[in-house]
Amino acid sequence: MKNLFLLLICAFATTLSAQDVVDFEVQDVQSRFILGLAVPYPAQYDVQSYKVLYTTTDAFGQPDTASGLVTVPITTQDFLFPLAVYNHGTVGEREAVPSRPTVQERLVAAAISTAGYITIAPDYIGLGDSEGPHPYVHAATEASAGRDMIIAVKKWLTNESISAFNDQLFITGYSQGGHAAAALHRDIATNPGDDGLVVTSASHLSGPYSISEVMVGTLFQQGNATLPGYIAYTYISYDYVYGLFDSLSQAFVEPYLEPIERFANEETTLDEFNDELDQLLRNNNARLNAIFQDSIRAVLQSGDPTHPINIALADNDTYDWAPEEPTLIYYCTADEQVPFRNAILADSVMRANGSTSITLESGGAQTHGNCVFPALIRTIGFWEEYAEVISSLGVPVERADLTLSPNPVFAGQDLTLAGQETAIAPYSIYDASGREVSTGTTGAAGSLRIPAHLQSGLHVLRVGLPDGTSVVRRVVVR
DSSP, X not given: OHHXXXXXXXXXHHTSOSSOXXXXXEEEEEOXXXXXXXXXXXXXXXXXXXXXXXXXXXXXXXXXXXXXXXXXXXXXXXXXXEXXXXXXXXXXXXXXXXTSTTOTTHHHHHHXXXXXXXXXXXXXXXXXXXXXXXXXXXXXXXXXXXXXXXXXXXXXXXXXXXXXXXXXXXXXXXXXXXXXXXXXXXXXXXSOOTTOOOOOEEEEESOOOOIIIIIHHTTSOSSOOSSHHHHHHXXXXXHHHHOOOSXXXXXXXXXXXXXXXXXXXXXXXXXXXXXXXHHHHHHTTOOGGGGBOHHHHHHHHHTOTTSHHXXXXXXXXXXXXXXXXXXXXXXXXXXXXXXXXXXXXXXXXXXHTTOOOEXXXXXXXXXXXXXXXXXXXXXXXXXXXXXXXXXXXXXBOOOTTXXXXXXXXXXXXXXXXXXXXXXOOEEEEEETTSOXXXXXXXXXXXXXXOOXXXXXXXXXXXXXXXXXXXXXXXXXXX
């Protein structure tokens, strides 16, 4: 009987690819009205939430089942929505993740979806339903958990006929999620695979992109470190992934070792651990680096690039590359948790590497917590120029031979799509939220009149073609 059970398990495993949704749970609906009270931009859709379980791999390449949240705009119209990935910030315990109905941060995913995106929010490896320790700020698993969830969810949305989507992909995240967003963005951009994923635009928000330099510097700064438990968590995580020490006592000293070991064994939450570590440091009037053995402190100060500890730290930097897609790097200058020099350094290195698509912006003198909302608002505004919510009637095709002019165009002016075999064709115009604002038939020369009542801004024009496909163009109305 035992052998038969094992055979059944193996047979089931072979029917799954590395990225499949294996179970899902229908959760709550967030109303457009309520979301409109929470976000300072127009809430366009009610939002349906789902918890999904999907197959992926852990930090050691072994099969794992992870969880995450998917939020979907509710509409009676036949739209193709863009996909967006929201990577959450540091959480204090395993259950404090977006897929859990009581967690407040899941509302960020819904806030993105009400603007017209199918939003995917991975819980990460080692959190939610994924077993084992969470490899905190570990770039490789942040990227793989996100990428595998995108692939799995795309298949699931189609198989379950839940919602249609186009080929656009937007990525964002805040705090640890900013680090995860950069890791996922880099992985898709620099390691193209047969999954066909291409990033349309990304927004990296207040993330610790420079683990090996900026974040190491927090160990030696004067005064009491903010959230010392988070910094210690990083080294516990990298010991778990890279096997840096035979035991934690090789790295840490008392009286800090005992609470560090309890946290590593999941006997205390991150918030409890941080408070205890902070109080110990204050009692001893010590800088954060006092938690380490002298030998470890010397390695970190030396920056020796050949030492395993520094190799592990550098392996999790997420800024030394050159994004080609429009990328927003957003920070606040009064951030007491993630030094904003992370953003400044990331911008300078990416530009030095040849990137010309970076937008670096400051939200002003806001704290880490107060920077969240301005960062989200700016993200939605930044994406608006590139996002397309289009009708699914007629599969969109690439037709470079069809030219659109003038563009930009003034409301009330004629617009012409030239080069069609048959110039007379049905068309629809959608605003940036995906609402159909005008329909009609082009004239004999392929021309149409932009309604005088249209508001200025980005719009999408879809024109049907004789073969049953359609062509889609962005139109800027003045």
